[in-house]
Amino acid sequence: MTTLFEPAYAKLNLTLDVLGKREDGYHDLKSVMQTISLRDDVEIDIGTGKPWKLICDKEGIPCDERNHAWMAAKVYFDTIDKDPDGLEIRITKRIPAEAGLGGGSADAAAVLRALNRHYGYPLSIPALAELGASVGSDVPFCVMGGTAVAEGRGDRLRKLPEMPDCIFVICKPDFSVSTAQLYAKLDETVIAKHPDHNAMESAILAGDLAGVAQNLYNVFDPVVTADHLELNYIKSIFNSYGSLNQQMTGSGSAVFCMVTEFEFAAVICNMLRENYPQVFIAKPVYF
Ligand code: C5P
DSSP states (O other): OEEEEEEEEEEEESEEEEEEEOTTSOEEEEEEEEEEEEEEEEEEEEOOSSOOEEEESSTTSOOSTTSHHHHHHHHHHHHHTOOOSSEEEEEEOOSOSSSSSOHHHHHHHHHHHHHHHHTTOOSOHHHHHHHHHTTOTTHHHHHHOSEEEEEETTTEEEEOOOOOOOEEEEEOOSOOOOHHHHHHHHHTSOOOOOOOHHHHHHHHHHTOHHHHHHTOEETHHHHHHHHOTHHHHHHHHHHHTTOSEEEEOTTSSOEEEEESSHHHHHHHHHHHHTTOSOEEEEOBOOO
């Protein structure tokens, strides 16, 4: 039996635009995405000689074939046409669920990366990302990691240079948002403002942190904030203690801000932690 270890990093959407509904029911989007140091840990035993098993240290996460990590392993072995002779996946969860941080997708991508490394890289990274798309829309980005523009369903990726260094503070409020319902709601909404992707890409290329911060924008943010005004409270705390800018990530409900110094991040955490236990400090990550 062999045991594999792989970190499963969360993602933030620095920008997120929804361009229209597709014939397959999904939406075309455009997003600048960033891997961050907030992470789950994934361990995989290959060759247990027993039926497949998934263990997660957090309640409320499905521990069977509904889990994206399990789905990723299944699709990987089907593709390379191998039988692992028993598999056990253990996930240590730190990324909050239903937050817009890509937790389930990160776990799935970690499984794909770890298995592909173990079997001597039979699939290229683009092929692995394509496989990930059958598991979930954010999995291709989580396979690739770093800073990238995602288009289409989230499956067309273009790598960008590393973003200028900074610190993120992320706060996950108690409520959750259904991604499918939010996309449906957006279909009935006139999108008043869109992110400026040219400006965001230029700022990243120039290493201009203030420019990156200025161009954070997610079209889901006003839709979710309209129903959950406490997001404005969290953002006002960010804003009062050194945030360059703040925004919701993905389909929420987590919001994040960017700061230049750890001291600002620590103060923001202290100010929020009493009401919001799920506050995290993270950095951009590259692998
Ligand atoms: O692919 P994933 O499971 O992450 O998507 C969750 C839901 O979000 C989908 O069922 C779909 O309703 C919506 N979605 C979408 N267009 C995308 C990504 C997700 O409509 N590009």
